[in-house]
Amino acid sequence: MIGAGIVKGMAVTLRHLLRRPFTVQYPEERLPLPERFRGNELIWLVEKCTGCNTCAKACPHGVIQVETSAKLDENRYFVEKFEADMGLCIFCGLCVEACPFEALYLSREFEKATYRHEDMFRRRDDFINAQKNFSGYFYPYLDKERPKRLEGW
Amino acid sequence: MKEEAAPIKTETFMVNMGPQHPSTHGVFRMRLSLDGEVVVDVEPIFGYLHRGVEKLAEGRTWVQDVTLTDRLDYLASMSNNLAYVLAVEKLAGIAVPERAEHIRVIMAELSRIASHLMAVGSFLNDMGAATFTPLIYMFQEREKILDLFEMTCGQRMTFNYIRIGGVSCDLPEGFIPALTRFLGEMPRFIDEYDTYLEDNEILLARCVGVGVLPPDKAINASVSGPSLRGSGVRWDLRQADPYSIYDRLKFDIPTGKNGDVYDRYRVRMEEMRQSLRILGQSVRDLPGGDYRTKVPVTFRAPAGEAYAHLESPKGELGFYLVSDGSLSPYRFKIRAPSFINLGVLRDLLIGCKVADCVVTLGSLDIIMGEVDR
Ligand code: SF4
Ligand code: SF4
Numbered sequence: 001m002i003g004a005g006i007v008k009g010m011a012v013t014l015r016h017l018l019r020r021p022f023t024v025q026y027p028e029e030r031l032p033l034p035e036r037f038r039g040n041e042l043i044w045l046v047e048k049c050t051g052c053n054t055c056a057k058a059c060p061h062g063v064i065q066v067e068t069s070a071k072l073d074e075n076r077y078f079v080e081k082f083e084a085d086m087g088l089c090i091f092c093g094l095c096v097e098a099c100p101f102e103a104l105y106l107s108r109e110f111e112k113a114t115y116r117h118e119d120m121f122r123r124r125d126d127f128i129n130a131q132k133n134f135s136g137y138f139y140p141y142l143d144k145e146r147p148k149r150l151e152g153w
Numbered sequence: 154m155k156e157e158a159a160p161i162k163t164e165t166f167m168v169n170m171g172p173q174h175p176s177t178h179g180v181f182r183m184r185l186s187l188d189g190e191v192v193v194d195v196e197p198i199f200g201y202l203h204r205g206v207e208k209l210a211e212g213r214t215w216v217q218d219v220t221l222t223d224r225l226d227y228l229a230s231m232s233n234n235l236a237y238v239l240a241v242e243k244l245a246g247i248a249v250p251e252r253a254e255h256i257r258v259i260m261a262e263l264s265r266i267a268s269h270l271m272a273v274g275s276f277l278n279d280m281g282a283a284t285f286t287p288l289i290y291m292f293q294e295r296e297k298i299l300d301l302f303e304m305t306c307g308q309r310m311t312f313n314y315i316r317i318g319g320v321s322c323d324l325p326e327g328f329i330p331a332l333t334r335f336l337g338e339m340p341r342f343i344d345e346y347d348t349y350l351e352d353n354e355i356l357l358a359r360c361v362g363v364g365v366l367p368p369d370k371a372i373n374a375s376v377s378g379p380s381l382r383g384s385g386v387r388w389d390l391r392q393a394d395p396y397s398i399y400d401r402l403k404f405d406i407p408t409g410k411n412g413d414v415y416d417r418y419r420v421r422m423e424e425m426r427q428s429l430r431i432l433g434q435s436v437r438d439l440p441g442g443d444y445r446t447k448v449p450v451t452f453r454a455p456a457g458e459a460y461a462h463l464e465s466p467k468g469e470l471g472f473y474l475v476s477d478g479s480l481s482p483y484r485f486k487i488r489a490p491s492f493i494n495l496g497v498l499r500d501l502l503i504g505c506k507v508a509d510c511v512v513t514l515g516s517l518d519i520i521m522g523e524v525d526r
Contacts, residue, residue, distance in 0.1 A: 012349040013286065022293050034300075036325065038307035058450050060217035092220045092313045097321065098450045106307070137307045138322060 033108055035136035038091045041107035042084055043134060044127040048103035051079040058098035063089045082127060086112070087120040096138050106135040165193055170510070172201050178275065178514070179521030183498075187507060195502045195510075197495060202525035210485035215241055215452050216317060218482065223311040225489065226523040228271050231264040231302070232465040234315035239396055240461035240472035241317050245454045250443040253319035254398045258435045259332070260302070260314065261397075261463075262428040266339075267298040268466035269379075269421045269428075272518040276418060277350065279515035280359050287350070294342055297335055304328055317452060319445030329436065336433055343425055360415035364501045364513035367412060374497045377490050378468025379420045380517055384412030390464040397463075401438075404430050414516040421518075453480055467491050467518060487526055491519040 024031060033039075042064075051068035064084045068077035096104050109131075114120055122130075171182035180201035186194040206225065210218045222233040235257055242249065249257075274291030299309045304325050306314040314321050350356050366376070368384040381388055389406045391399040407423035409416025456478040462471035468490025475484035494517050501513050 012345055015345075016290065022296070034304045034307065034325075036305070036307040036322070037303065054450060058216070060213050060220050090220060090311065091308070092311075093307070093321070094217060094220070094313075135307065140322065140325070 033110075036140075037108045037110070037135055038093055038106045038137050039108045039110040039133070039135060040086065040089070040091050040112050041109045041130070042086070042089070042095070042122070042127070043105040043107050043130065043132050044082055045103045045105075046079065046082075046124075046128050048101050049079050049082065050101055050103075051077045051082075052100065054098045054100060055095035055104050058094045060092065060094065061088045061090060064095060079124070082124045084122045084127075085120065086122055087117050093137055102139070105132075105139065106137050108133045108135045163188070168507075172198075178519055179524075181514075181519070181521055181524070183502075183510065183514075185502075185507070185510065190506050190508075192502050192505055192507065192510065195499045197498055199495075199521070199524050202521045204526065206526045207485050207487060211482055214450075214480045215454055215482065216448065216450060218485065219316065220311070220313050223313055224522060225487065225526055226268075226465065226467060226470075226491070226520050227310055228520060229264040229268040229466045230310065230312045231260040231314060232268075232463065232470060234312065235261055235397075236461065236463045236465065236470045237472050238315050238317055239463060240459050240474050241454060243461050244457060244459035244474055244476055245317075245452075247318050247446060247448070249319055250446060251440050252323075252442045253444045253446075255435050255439045256320050256324060256444060257315060258397055258399070258402070259432060259439075260305075260312075260320075262431050262435075263298050263301060265428050265466045266425050267295045269425050270295045270298075272379075272466070273346075273418060273421050276512070276515040276518070277356075279511045280356065287346070290346065294339065301328065301331060301335065304331070316445060316448070318448045319443070321445070323444045329439070332432070332436060336429055336436070339429055340426065343422065343429075347422060357415070359509075359512060360413065360418065360516075362411070362413050363505065363509050364414045364516060365412050366497060366501060370497065370500065371412065374493075374500075376468070376494050376497055378464070378466070378494065378518075379424060380417055380468065380494050380497075382406065383409040383417035383420045383516075385410055385416075390462060390469055394462070396461070398435070402431050402434050404428075414512055417516045417518075451480065453478060454482075458484075462488065465490060467520065467523065468494055487523075489523040489526060491517075491521075491523040492526075495519050495524060 051066055053066045056064040056066050065081060066079065067081035068079050093106055096106055165186045165188050168185045168187055169182065170185060172180040182198040184196040184198060185192055206221050210221050219234055219237060222237045223230040225233045270291040274288035277287035302312060303309050305328060306312045306321060366384050368386050371381050371384045371386060385408050387406050387408050392406060404427045407420050409420050454476040456476055458475045460471060460473045462469050470490055471488035473486040474482050477483040498517065502510055
């Protein structure tokens with residue numbers, strides 16, 4: 001019969017019409033973020049960093065710049081400069097994996113749009129004063145400290 | 154004076170389709186020469202998305218190059234990651250833990266389903282089957298796969314998950330239950346979409362006998378993937394040249410008969426079912442243990458060359474790497490399936506109607522990130 005296929009198709013459409021909506025109204029409603037969400041911010045812990053420069057070398061885009069004092073101070077170098085241009089960062093997490101002293105983490109923040117590129121530049125003090133919302137990426141033990149997202153979809 | 158009746162003059166005329174066109178799957182342009190409604194010549198023009206990935210890769214280290222492969226076929230980044238990493242591992246002779254192999258197969262098959270959902274959805278959309286509806290239905294299922302990816306590696310598109318020697322992190326708690334649930338639900342959805350579209354008269358009228366690609370031509374043009382299997386050639390690298398653990402998995406290779414647009418669509422639908430079978434097996438056999446062989450940040454591949462290929466959702470994706478023993482590749486060549494499959498487009502389109510151009514292009518399932526790279 002001509003049209004039988006279309007009727008069948010319409011039945012599927014009708015069934016979908018009666019389903020619970022799959023989408024959420026974003027700014028008001030939010031989906032839970034997974035623990036390992038790689039948000040667009042880096043978290044740097046000044047007290048753990050030794051200024052070894054491994055993260056800067058691991059980065060595919062040269063986002064991070066590290067400079068230390070020339071002299072040893074209490075058996076460690078003082079990190080004078082730690083800067084990152086988040087406008088260039090692709091949030092790949094390679095720097096986080098490379099850091100041997102667990103000083104670098106990704107954050108779970110993602111609403112970081114700015115009007116100007118300069119506002120994406122993070123200096124040493126910006127890192128120190130930043131709000132720290134650690135992502136469990138590469139550090140799964142961070143997951144355990146937070147309530148689990150179990151319901152998924 | 155008597156006027157002579159001049160013969161009616163006809164001219165072909167040129168139509169530019171794209172580069173900004175909703176149905177050309179990215180920035181792709183076709184310059185069509187038309188005789189009325191019939192296409193007499195096509196000139197595919199691309200390069201609008203060229204980023205020079207092959208050159209960029211030569212300036213980055215072996216470890217960092219994984220991030221560049223994400224940006225080729227952005228609908229199936231996991232397969233791209235895997236193909237590159239397989240080539241590096243072949244070059245350097247790195248052994249991969251058993252658990253990592255299973256996780257890789259799970260990810261590759263999930264991204265195959267996601268990519269085929271997108272291919273089928275946008276193909277039906279190209280056809281104007283029901284305006285936007287099929288695409289949105291497919292997106293619902295794809296969303297669940299993206300949630301699984303996000304849970305594992307933290308991102309939804311550029312995963313950067315598969316590493317030289319394994320994968321970047323272990324599966325999170327709650328992944329296996331979520332995946333099992335997905336495997337339970339998905340067959341029902343595929344069946345539902347099948348009944349929705351399989352014997353829809355409009356779909357059949359638009360697809361059957363359109364864009365026929367004969368098997369000999371497909372082989373000569375080096376077409377691979379579902380487009381080749383739609384023509385009835387039983388060639389799938391997962392069985393023809395097994396990599397990872399595919400030689401231990403049981404699955405069928407669906408093929409078409411006529412090589413038309415409809416067959417390519419059916420092959421994709423069937424491949425999703427087969428991928429679910431593979432997923433079921435690799436989840437069942439998932440061993441414990443290590444998920445990564447540590448590779449230093451300053452990894453240097455030994456001098457030499459290697460080519461590794463795999464069956465990506467679009468076809469044979471291969472990486473040819475040459476190393477001179479330094480930190481970064483000396484030559485980084487990508488064999489992109491979309492680019493090579495696009496080679497038959499002109500032959501397929503000449504002689505067909507304008508309205509079928511979009512459908513035929515959609516059935517080849519190209520992705521511009523990979524064509525232009
Ligand atoms: S996340 Fe990636 S791109 Fe960003 S700073 Fe770290 S290594 Fe560089
Ligand atoms: S790798 Fe870690 S310790 Fe070394 S400079 Fe970077 S953040 Fe500091």
